[in-house]
Amino acid sequence: MANTATDTPESVGSEAPPVSVEVGPGRTPARRGRPLMKILLVVVVLVIIAISIPLYRSYTSWESTDDAQIDGYVYPVSARVSGHVIRVPMDDNQQVVAGTVLAELDPKDYEVSVANAKAVLANDQASAQALRTNVPITSVDTSSTLSSAQADVENAKAGVAATQKQFDAAQASLRQSEANDLKAQDDVNRYKPLAAKDEIPQQRYTQAVDTQKATAAGVEAARASASAAQQAVVQARAKVDQALAQVRSARTGPQQISVQRSRAQAAEAESQRATAALEQAQLNVQYTTILAPIGGIVGQRSVQPGQNVAPGQQLMTIVPLDSENIWVTANFKETQLKYMHEKQQVKIYVDTYGRTYDGTVLNIAGASGARYSLLPPENATGNYVKVIQRIPVKIVFDKGQDPQHLLRPGMSVVPSVKVK
DSSP states (O other): OHHHHHHHHHHHHHHHHHHHHHHHHHHHHHHHHHHHHHHHHHHHHHHHHHHHHHHHHHHHTEEEOSOEEEEEOOEEEEOSSOEEEEEOOOOTTOEEOTTOEEEEEOOHHHHHHHHHHHHHHHHHHHHHHHHHHHHHHHHHHHHHHHHHHHHHHHHHHHHHHHHHHHHHHHHHHHHHHHHHHHHHHHHHHHHHHHHHTTSSOHHHHHHHHHHHHHHHHHHHHHHHHHHHHHHHHHHHHHHHHHHHHHHHHHHTHHHHHHHHHHHHHHHHHHHHHHHHHHHHHHHHHHHTEEEOSSOEEEEOOOOOTTOEEOTTOEEEEEEOOSGGGEEEEEEEEGGGOSSOOTTOEEEEEETTTTEEEEEEEEEEOSSOTTTTSSSOOOOTTSOOOOOOOEEEEEEEEOTTSOTTOOOOTTOBEEEEEEOO
């Protein structure tokens, strides 16, 4: 027991200091480190928040889609006239500039048409010149004809007056001759019985008979003269009527001039039509050489030498590669268009080259792609399932980014539009 009692104090006395020494210093650093860790954790959280907010804002300020590709105009090249193809110098995938000869047709038929059109034009121009010359000639002729006809009328009237006087004189002479004839007949009738009874000399009776015969002949002559005078009057009056008709005809001079002028105008119109036909024939000769309407890459060549082509038949296509002729068609979800509008900045990543180009939103389509399809969806069927629609957005490249014309229609791109 004594040993136990003595050992305990010693052991306690000897071990107590180390215990108190170890425990005291161990608790003090732990208490001091906990606030430091809390501060460090708060700082880390604040840094994460400070970094996340800009990242979130940057992420939410851009709208992108991988449903996009480069589009461009494809110019079809067709023949404007029919003909036989004699040469096709260009082939698929060759680069051409505007005005390059793409194909040639045989121009001989159209050259013949040009020669024929020139001949027709020369004939029509000559006819028009002749009719134009007839207008002043007709004017002068009608004026002189009117003056001459009026003078003829006056002369004819004077002739009628003269012949009328002659007719009147012939009538008077006829009446005188008839009176003399009647007197001679009375003398014969009166002397005849007296001569038969020898109451008068036979010679006197014979003289009366001779006188009666002479007066009868005078009557016939007077009648003939009167008849001739009457015919002269009729002829003179006919001349008056003829002269009056010429006057009336000459007075239609303005109408005749108008008719000649109309004929000249019609001939001039024919000449103009012949001129147009000649120009068309000359154009047809030019159309036998088919030129590139724009610079670009030739594609879809379907024409061969020796082939007969018709007007409007497509021979090949040209795809221009200038930045003005290509753009991006991006089909954004309708939920992405809330803040999207024209003239917003766009980053366009091209899968082919792994390169990003700058662009601008040009416009937003007026309807979804489904509405533009050949068979638009019909939702009034009872089996409606809501599907997020896509709206085409047209994006144009900024100028000067593709000097080597590397971009091609159909390439896949990923556009990102800065909406905020």
